[in-house]
Amino acid sequence: MTTKTTYFATTARGFEEMLKSELEQITDAQCKIAQGGVHFTTDQTGVYKALLHSRLASRILLPLLQTKIFSDSDLYASIVSYQWADLFDPRDTFFVDFNGTNQEIRHTQFGAMRVKDGIVDYFERKGFARPTVDKINPDVRIHVYLDRENLVVSLDLSGDALHIRGYREDTGKAPLRETLAAAIILRSGWKKGTVLVDPMCGSGTLLIEAAQMQANIAPQINRQKWGFYAWKGHSQALWKHVFDQAVELQKNSEISPLANFYGFDLDHRVLAKAQQNAENAGVAHLIQWQQGDVAALKNPFPEQIGTVVCNPPYGERLGTTPALIALYSVFGQRLKQQFAGWNASIFSGEPELLNCLRLRSARQFKAKNGPLDCVQKNYFISDRAVEQKTDLVFEQTAHAGKDVAQDFANRLAKNIKKMEKWAKQQGIDAYRLYDADLPEYNLAVDRYADHIVVQEYAAPKNIDENKARQRLLDAVSATLYVTGVETNKLVLKVRQKQKGTNQYEKLANKGDYFYVNEYGAKLWVNLTDYLDTGLFLDHRLTRKMVGTMAKGKTFLNLFAYTGSATIHAALNGAKSTTTVDMSNTYLNWAEQNLELNNLSLRHNRLFQADCLQWLAECRERFELIFVDPPTFSNSKRMENSWDVQRDHIELLKQLKRILTNDGTIVFSNNKRGFKMDFEGLAQLGLNAENISHKTLPLDFERNPHIHNCWIITHQKEQL
Incomplete structure (x- = not known):
């Protein structure tokens, strides 16, 4: 009568039922599903077949010892008392795989060390040579699983994991096991x-x-080393018989490939x-x-x-x-x-x-x-x-008779038809095509020459996350089709309310810069590396106005970002420009913008500094000042935090000090609900005219509160 033993085949979670069916076909074994694997009872021929033919098992284990332990000393005592000499020779190398923890054994490395100590001490107490641990290519693998106080110690008959078939030399990126x-x-x-x-x-x-x-090729037919080779219970004759049968089965299948x-x-x-x-x-x-x-x-x-x-x-x-x-x-x-x-x-x-x-x-x-x-x-x-077939503008998204992103696609196509002609007349190729026109598609679509940026606004908390994500995917698919843009020229960004220096957060390091045209100016943009692109599209008319006003004047651009307003001022004949920003990255960007437009640094100076500190120390006077401060900042490079609502009067007080008597300040910011402190302005002797509506471009008409802009001058009686 052939002796049968119960083995355990491990597999990935979710594959247990499939593995059970496979093992039953391979071995005629009695199988019982467990979490992460299958217990199967078969004879030695059956386990050899399972090792050679299973496509789903990760490892096949021979349980040696099952007991309860409550401390590391219990673990050691259980291991040192096992008859390891009946399993393998001390001249063979071994390694311990330890999985699981409990309240006493909290680290798998510690558990593996105690098992290793118990095995080594067993051989030494029996008078044998001390066996050697080999982490790379051991002759014997001992598998230990600990679940609370339940301990299972097994011999790993596989050796290397069974997903390693031996045919893959170079897998490329993200290979499947x-x-x-x-x-x-x-x-x-x-x-x-x-x-x-x-x-x-x-x-x-x-x-x-x-x-x-x-082709009936056993998945492990080319494996050179097995975990059972050093096992004293191994039968080479049985193994050869199983192996030869697999080779014969493969040969028979090659007759009619x-x-x-x-x-x-x-x-x-x-x-x-x-x-x-x-x-x-x-x-x-x-x-x-x-x-x-x-x-x-x-x-x-x-x-x-x-x-x-x-x-x-x-x-x-x-x-x-x-x-x-x-x-x-x-x-x-x-x-x-x-x-x-x-x-x-x-x-x-x-x-x-x-x-x-x-x-x-x-x-x-x-x-x-x-x-x-x-x-x-x-x-x-x-x-x-x-x-x-469908005659709808976005036929590619037709699905089961329902219109997918149909309203969005139609609106985007309508906007493009309107905006492209206008943009060409204006001499611009960076502008907004869509700005949350439809509540279901809460995003913005911007064109930058032959590139498209899709910015998702953060969805309200009451909107299901998966539903919002699917709408975004649908909208991106629609945008690709309606615009005809190449997929590698569409950039997707999740847009959220930023605080402090988050707007300067580095997202990538691709360095993909290209320039766009704006009223005769050339301006570098980068769509992938930062939350912002290097150009605030809603300030386009403000930059054009500043450029016109700057002719023949000394010009200061404070909180300058990438210096786009400076470029307009210099191209329109400013006597000189001074550009100040705290970020060295954006100052370098501004310098590249100057170089792109053939503007020398001789009359266009750049200063990297805390803008408020630089302003406090400034002794020059300027005829035109453009200032577009952040809504809030707590940068480590600033002495104090900044809040535009709280601190704008103090800022304007400092700007008045360096403004010529007939000079003008163009003050802008993007704080929703910003309220100008007219009383504070009057005490400073300044007038303010709200020109927000005049600086709102056609492509931002749906969003009139995106920024506010003011012309600030000295009160006439103060001159």
């Missing part, structure tokens, strides 16, 4: 002998796993890696590879019905996804156009991106890819999807 790839294939509904297409195959793992299934696998990828270098991986896996003859963009995807087997399986790229930050939104939208369109009647199974870490496919899923599964919560959705691509 082979076990996860196998699970995706098994859940996709694909059947052996039918066509399988991966339109974004990367290093080819999905196709290779499926091709090995079709079916090359039903097709992989596309845009990157030829990644495809070369995929081809090499397929060669290593023994399935190169089954898979065809082709370089190609998913936007031009064509069905390589139009006469057959098959399955599309894919793990498209996805980003963790919403700000990185405009191109991904376009990618998924285009992918969905190509599926409908090219694969009618097929099944599709798409795996992604962002369920919202899957909504951009505009396909109705038949089934969905949850899974983990490392730390990421992912979802796999299966679709049937109806023949009717190809025939569906």
